Amino acid sequence: MSTLEQRLAEIKVVPVIAIKDASKAPKLAQVLIENGLPCAEITFRTEQAADAIKAMRAAYPEMLIGSGTVLTKEQVDQSIEAGVDFVVSPGFNPTTVRYCQEKNVVIVPGVNNPSLVEQAMEMGLKTLKFFPAEPSGGVSMLKALTAVYPVQFMPTGGVSPKNVKDYLSIPSVVACGGTWMVPNDLIDNEKWDELAKLVKQVASIID
Template sequence: MKTLNQRLNEIKVVPVIAIHDADKAVKLAQVLVENGLPCAEVTFRTPAAAQAIKNMRAAYPEMLIGSGTVLTAKQVDESIEAGVDFVVSPGFNPTTVKYCQQRGVPIIPGVNNPSLVEQAMEMGLDTLKFFPAEPSGGVNMLKALTAVYPITFMPTGGVNPKNVNDYLAIPAVIACGGTWMIPNDLIDNEKWDELAKLVAEVSTILK
């Protein structure tokens, strides 16, 4: 069985989704799977997140699904109940990390400086989210961190078609999180053909 990092490394780009209507989740998952991105990080920025994850999981059992913007133990519980493969948080909260470890679900917490990286390493973590990537110094900052620490990273925040390959060229980067291929307005208005085109274009962008 492939590890989480191996699966992320194969996909390379993780669509970060804020979905407002869980009834649209299955169709969105279909668009992602059929156009080369069988993965989603469904963020808890909307009340529909947990149900959307459940719907995606039921329809596409093999899809790689994470929950994002997880801030509380309750959201960890909801994520696990919904069937996630991993949890992502925007910052490094030791309480949330410990709870995920106790529950046996992988967590990729956000960091953007050396002190936070070292705190995460102290808790046994070896894969972290570099967030917000561009405002935190972008590729140059991430190169500086990876030169010092034996950590793999998933940069997210400001990643786009123009810079995604710069991030992926860093050996310690396993994947990037991005939103450009799944605009909220296209999801809300069920513009599935337009979404499919944007998702399919990701593979042509990647070198």
């Protein structure tokens, strides 16, 4: 396994975050780290994404940080400049994958069927995002894929406290992505104590 895969396997759940105010990123990172999830996937669904990544990286150099919802070469460049450890895309775009490979940054692209898995494998990828996990058939679909293909998956999309252990019980699942422990309203309103409780609950479920 690569270092990224090892770190993901240790963390088990990656908080997927759409942050609107980059100034809140260091405190959010502190809450995640102190309560057992030293990782974040900051999505490019907000204009503050790159600045939030930079702020997290500056405050916590050892934190595992990825960028999410990466759709363009420009966003790949912004991710690299901000200091990400890996890039995540919702779908499998060969242009984006190739660009990340040229730039020597790990990309975990989204797939949800056999044809996309095979295309990703053809490009040398071994860790893929299963997205959207629940709408795409959930645990049963993922088990069918893992029975055939020698790759690892990070299911995201509909993963919750009710099913996260079911996903993590699949040997080829390296980690799950989720949003339930980092709701936007708690971040926006700086309710760090409530956020800490949610993160702790996740850490206790997967421990």
